[in-house]
Amino acid sequence: GENVEQHPSTLSVQEGDSAVIKCTYSDSASNYFPWYKQELGKRPQLIIDIRSNVGEKKDQRIAVTLNKTAKHFSLHITETQPEDSAVYFCAASVGNQFYFGTGTSLTVIP
Amino acid sequence: NAGVTQTPKFQVLKTGQSMTLQCAQDMNHEYMSWYRQDPGMGLRLIHYSVGAGITDQGEVPNGYNVSRSTTEDFPLRLLSAAPSQTSVYFCASRPDGSRRGYTFGSGTRLTVV
Numbered sequence: 001g002e003n004v005e006q007h008p009s010t011l012s013v014q015e016g017d018s019a020v021i022k023c024t025y026s027d028s029a030s031n032y033f034p035w036y037k038q039e040l041g042k043r044p045q046l047i048i049d050i051r052s053n054v055g056e057k058k059d060q061r062i063a064v065t066l067n068k069t070a071k072h073f074s075l076h077i078t079e080t081q082p083e084d085s086a087v088y089f090c091a092a093s094v095g096n097q098f099y100f101g102t103g104t105s106l107t108v109i110p
Numbered sequence: 111n112a113g114v115t116q117t118p119k120f121q122v123l124k125t126g127q128s129m130t131l132q133c134a135q136d137m138n139h140e141y142m143s144w145y146r147q148d149p150g151m152g153l154r155l156i157h158y159s160v161g162a163g164i165t166d167q168g169e170v171p172n173g174y175n176v177s178r179s180t181t182e183d184f185p186l187r188l189l190s191a192a193p194s195q196t197s198v199y200f201c202a203s204r205p206d207g208s209r210r211g212y213t214f215g216s217g218t219r220l221t222v223v
Contacts, residue, residue: 001169006152009150031209032209032210034211034212036214042216043200043214043215043216043217044153044200044214045214046211046212046213049209049211051209089152089153093209096141096158096160096166097155097158097168098143098155098212099155100145100152100153100154101152102150102151102152103150103152
């Protein structure tokens with residue numbers, strides 16, 4: 001099956017700085033890559049996604065890039081704010097299944 | 111539109127007891143899944159369903175059963191609870207098609223003593 005690796009496991013940034021979270025996947029058939037944000041005690045919520053025929057997608061302060069050749073994709077958050085503090089999960093979809101990374105705990109220091 | 115509804119929110123079981131975690135969605139989604147979330151291990155797939163009457167195993171199916179008699183409901187049964195099943199359980203649903211994201215329920219925090 002698919003194997004998704006996510007780095008780093010923890011990340012601290014100063015408010016206003018950028019944060020980057022990276023994921024790699026193993027199955028070249030994976031064709032959809034969503035990112036989820038999970039605040040403490042809450043459910044994961046989809047924040048952005050990218051399909052395999054697209055290289056980059058932006059939504060205000062967040063962006064995702066995909067390199068199919070290298071089998072990696074990244075989440076970029078610019079101008080970070082304290083409310084961005086959460087755990088972020090990447091995922092890769094192949095066939096009927098989603099495979100999740102192990103999560104990155106992001107702390108934005110005011 | 112309530113989305114994905116899970117009950118109960120919290121549960122404590124004794125080893126060997128059985129119980130059912132309930133999950134219902136009102137979005138007419140074909141795909142439904144159960145995940146467990148443990149510290150440092152992300153979300154691991156237990157069982158999933160691609161439509162009423164169709165279920166399949168995920169990464170960690172042992173000790174759990176599911177059924178999908180309707181599009182709306184996808185209950186997860188713990189047959190004989192063990193301390194290793196202490197976890198947070200999330201039900202999720204999505205429309206059919208491989209390139210659509212999941213909507214998650216609010217989770218059930220289960221402790222087995």
